[in-house]
Amino acid sequence: MKEIKVLGSGCTKCVKTAELxxxxxxxxxxxxxxxxxxxxxxxxxxxVMRTPAVVVDDELKHSGxxxxxxxxxxxxx
Amino acid sequence: xLSLFTDLATWLVYSLAGFSPEARLGQSLHFFVxxxxxxxxxxxxxxxxxxxxxxxxxxxxxxxxxxxxxxxxGYGLGSLFGAITPFCSCSSIPVFLGFTSAGIPVGITMAFxxxxxxxxxxxxxxxxxxxxxxxxLLYVLVGMAVGITCGALLDAFHAERLLQPFALKAxxxxxxxxxxGASRERMTLRERHTFAKDELADIFSRVWKWVFIGVGLxxxxxxxxxQDWFEANLGHGEWWSVPMAxxxxxxxxxxxxxxxxxxESLILKGLPLGTTLAFCMSTVAASFxxxxxxxxxxxxxxxxxxxxxxxxxxxxxxxxxxxxxxG
Numbered sequence: 001m002k003e004i005k006v007l008g009s010g011c012t013k014c015v016k017t018a019e020l021x022x023x024x025x026x027x028x029x030x031x032x033x034x035x036x037x038x039x040x041x042x043x044x045x046x047x048v049m050r051t052p053a054v055v056v057d058d059e060l061k062h063s064g065x066x067x068x069x070x071x072x073x074x075x076x077x
Numbered sequence: 078x079l080s081l082f083t084d085l086a087t088w089l090v091y092s093l094a095g096f097s098p099e100a101r102l103g104q105s106l107h108f109f110v111x112x113x114x115x116x117x118x119x120x121x122x123x124x125x126x127x128x129x130x131x132x133x134x135x136x137x138x139x140x141x142x143x144x145x146x147x148x149x150x151g152y153g154l155g156s157l158f159g160a161i162t163p164f165c166s167c168s169s170i171p172v173f174l175g176f177t178s179a180g181i182p183v184g185i186t187m188a189f190x191x192x193x194x195x196x197x198x199x200x201x202x203x204x205x206x207x208x209x210x211x212x213x214l215l216y217v218l219v220g221m222a223v224g225i226t227c228g229a230l231l232d233a234f235h236a237e238r239l240l241q242p243f244a245l246k247a248x249x250x251x252x253x254x255x256x257x258g259a260s261r262e263r264m265t266l267r268e269r270h271t272f273a274k275d276e277l278a279d280i281f282s283r284v285w286k287w288v289f290i291g292v293g294l295x296x297x298x299x300x301x302x303x304q305d306w307f308e309a310n311l312g313h314g315e316w317w318s319v320p321m322a323x324x325x326x327x328x329x330x331x332x333x334x335x336x337x338x339x340x341e342s343l344i345l346k347g348l349p350l351g352t353t354l355a356f357c358m359s360t361v362a363a364s365f366x367x368x369x370x371x372x373x374x375x376x377x378x379x380x381x382x383x384x385x386x387x388x389x390x391x392x393x394x395x396x397x398x399x400x401x402x403x404g
Contacts (some may be wrong), residue, residue, distance in 0.1 A: 007171075008167065009167045009170055009171075009370065011167035012166075013167070026127075035255065039154050040170050040174055040243075040373050040374060041243055043171040043174060043175075044171075044172070044174045044175075044178055044243075044247060046112060048175075048177035049136045049137055049140065049171045049172050049173070049174075050135070050172075051167060051170065051171055054081050061367050064135070064168075065275060065279070077202070
């Protein structure tokens, strides 16, 4: 099961990003665990300066916006 | 070219809807229609074209550019990049930490973060179209000067001591010297277009309601506050009116997009320029929600110092401009 972290200060874009990932995973029947991460020390750990950012299995995949559907699909496959 | 919107409003409000140009309601509606149509048209065109140009400029590149700068040039550059780099206020904390952990002094980082909400392409665009280029230039210079001065002062008393411990640790570790390699891939025109399109949708979805609120307030002021009220009561730049304007601006939270139409209306009503700018900048830059966010990386003491510093800076700017303007 993929572990996905959405990094952000809890703004609407971060919430939307988490929801988007969850809904695409559900559509494709892929099991994921999506965690919202608001701790600034974690941002620093991944070197993230723009939120929302997405970390998949401990690897930073995206930063600075709500990702496009195609990107999300790519991470999940 | 901008008179197109005046004509449109005149036609819609006076000819088509039949309001009288003499009546207060008619004047308010005219102001509202003219400003909203003008602002929305300009926003769409300008956000897109500017985003196309600066697609490859991001905070990671700014950080690499600012790291290891001499302090004196650092404040100016920090403030300048704050004005031109796009970033959403919800990214303030990660940007702060990213800069700090790259060893950039707190003052330079704060010059960036203070200038950023005050000056951006939307603000400059609105200012030029609503109050003319002279006031725009003044606004930009004042905004940068406040960012630079507050930044330099923060470093003068070693504000980094008052960061939260984990942020201070990151700053000290970085000062030992390490570099980060931000990607510098070239962007194709197609990628730039995608970026600009996303940016337009993003900024527009954030600011459209502020345009309505700001223009609505401006229109109400325009139509319903008697022309001589401000002149008679605040028109001579009474010294107390400036700190009062700054204090009134603190609990009012708005971004630059919302406050500029109000600014236009205040200036038209004869409120002195210094008082107007002090009020508007305090509304935009000294807001409680922003400060509560910064609590994550700063101790209370530093937050309070920063807040007071901003209020004093805006007050002094207001006084200085009023002396020049009224005197």
